[in-house]
Amino acid sequence: MPAVNSQPRRARSGNRRDEAARLAVLHAADDLLVEHGFSALTVEAIARRAGVAKQTIYRWWPSKVEILLDTLIEDSEKRLPVPTELPTADSIRTYLRDFAHFLAEDPAGKCLLTLLAEAQHDVATAARFHERYLEPRQIAEREMLTRAAEEGEVSPALGPEATMDALVGPIVYCALTGAAVPEELVDTLVEKLLRPRA
Amino acid sequence: MPAVNSQPRRARSGNRRDEAARLAVLHAADDLLVEHGFSALTVEAIARRAGVAKQTIYRWWPSKVEILLDTLIEDSEKRLPVPTELPTADSIRTYLRDFAHFLAEDPAGKCLLTLLAEAQHDVATAARFHERYLEPRQIAEREMLTRAAEEGEVSPALGPEATMDALVGPIVYCALTGAAVPEELVDTLVEKLLRPRA
Amino acid sequence: MPAVNSQPRRARSGNRRDEAARLAVLHAADDLLVEHGFSALTVEAIARRAGVAKQTIYRWWPSKVEILLDTLIEDSEKRLPVPTELPTADSIRTYLRDFAHFLAEDPAGKCLLTLLAEAQHDVATAARFHERYLEPRQIAEREMLTRAAEEGEVSPALGPEATMDALVGPIVYCALTGAAVPEELVDTLVEKLLRPRA
Amino acid sequence: MPAVNSQPRRARSGNRRDEAARLAVLHAADDLLVEHGFSALTVEAIARRAGVAKQTIYRWWPSKVEILLDTLIEDSEKRLPVPTELPTADSIRTYLRDFAHFLAEDPAGKCLLTLLAEAQHDVATAARFHERYLEPRQIAEREMLTRAAEEGEVSPALGPEATMDALVGPIVYCALTGAAVPEELVDTLVEKLLRPRA
DNA sequence: ACGTAAGCGAGACGGTACGTCTGGTCTTTCT
């Protein structure tokens, strides 16, 4: 596992952080999580796998939870953007399906489930998870819904917060219990709770 | 913490298990979980708090997860029975509201959330959690739904499995994110997804 | 390095300390010291070599210095007893020669030099070294000298303390500088400073 | 601790070594040794105290031992010269007394004891200590003794090497054990081992 | 009724990971 070598250090100007080491840590953490589960995700194992000293990890991340948060945020912004511009019933339905797929298949989806789980075990994790991931995303989702309603694309039966919980909740619950999300579940939820135009 | 002593041992006939120790362990585990969270729930801490030797715990439970499962099963059968006899839309709505309350307030609800979380971290936990708690309960819930449909009390828009996921999912999701479940959320879900008679 | 196995634990009655582990630690420490020097004498290395958990070492010894002290005291009592019963000029000369040999050849001699050195670096070590080894031995040596003088075997030119320093000092100094102690050095010191009978 | 700045750099011509930094390092090392002992004498601490970068130290000294050697050699040449010109019993006695005083009181004496101690822990230190300090000084001391014998000032009972060990050994030993050197010890040793004229 | 076998509190054991500290190297930036 030679890991990091021979890339140029200091990709970013203005500080001296080793970008290669940063990426090696993020990838090592994600790989370990997917391959061996959260219990194998020790700081020592990450350091070993990334070819990095433990101190390098502690210098930049206060805990392994923040490593996962970094991975999750970067990846979910990239691969699961919230469609806030001109959202339609169709684009919302697609977003929900993509979300189900993200949770089931994407390494970052595993990351999200793990953080949601760890947040149950530890209040500090819960706070950081809400602050850095959950609330920003919920805000974007509610904005999406509000805008779609304003445009007349949908007529939700509940407020944006409760509606999103009703749409997202079943998908997350299925992922947590290891069940697949049936297509008609998403369709029916959209149909009944959003009541799309025409 | 003098703990357990001076109660009569051997409540059950046929073996020599010390019932006082068993209860002390279950209560210690639950107390620790509620007071200090899962991360404080170590076997050593349980033993310390229960006034019991570590070996006594390992003799009867293969892991601390099984301790929580024991607690959860006993308490949820007692305090949150599934209304399988002559279920109506009303009794289902009540069950869902009770479930939300159970998750938010009852120590055993904390237990359930913790186990659901730990199941994300560890496959063995996931297997045992499904086997001992989740599947039996899901079977009972689906039976409740099927019976209610047969009696004409409700006309679900989806199959029993997907319907239950759609009803329970949002409640669990709210509990996991620390949010309260709004009353109208349950009402609307029942209304739209179960379409109760009259 | 299988180390400890298959001896009966709990050799001593009355407590539960594992005598096999204790000896394994003492020997491992001594071996490491002789083979690789003090800088290789880390608690982790001792534990590794002894086939023992680090915690076992910390349970019984507050620092590695105490491990060396245990070794030194046991071995020097066994292999270099102070001849306090009816000492003569001859037995004192022999004791000094044995002492030179002990410092140069015996693993426990290396131990003594190391502790004397470490006592220069660390005041806590100095205190414990004096308390547990140096002062008891100096008392015994002065008693030896005093008794020999009372019996008329020797007529020291100085008080017992200064005389012992003058006799032992050169031997220790030679050992510290890696020089051999010439035979006639000991002989001359005894002759000139103790002025033995006839 | 603003440390070094604003003196003129490049005091020596011909290279670009910063003399101010050099002195700052030597003084910082000595101060730390005297104030907090050898265990506090880390390269990082020296750099911090001297207001100098770690790399500056590693550029000019292969190890902290060489820093101490530099200090020791400069100071002991200055404050404890070996009286090789026309030595007498008196000057030798004075030298020995000064030596005892140097070990007990002078910061550089602490330095010498520390190096002698560290030489027990590390063979590389032992080699450099002998090469740079101990052997040159022993050669000078033996020359002093030989010349004094040639001049008829003293008639040593042993060869110069063994005699010096017999004289210096007790002084060093007392310093190592934290004991004061009694006046009559030096006097008696000179009297008995050197047998001065008249 | 009495020996025996099991459960018990206690806690030592070999391990693994924790988060911190320092060592010695290397790179960047400034002077």
Add this chain to the structure above:
DNA sequence: AGAAAGACCAGACGTACCGTCTCGCTTACGT
């Protein structure tokens, strides 16, 4: 090119739990 700054890999520190084990005690059962 030297120096300050400080990130980097490496690995020891002392602590907390893990799950296993042995010990000596108490207690109920089966002769």
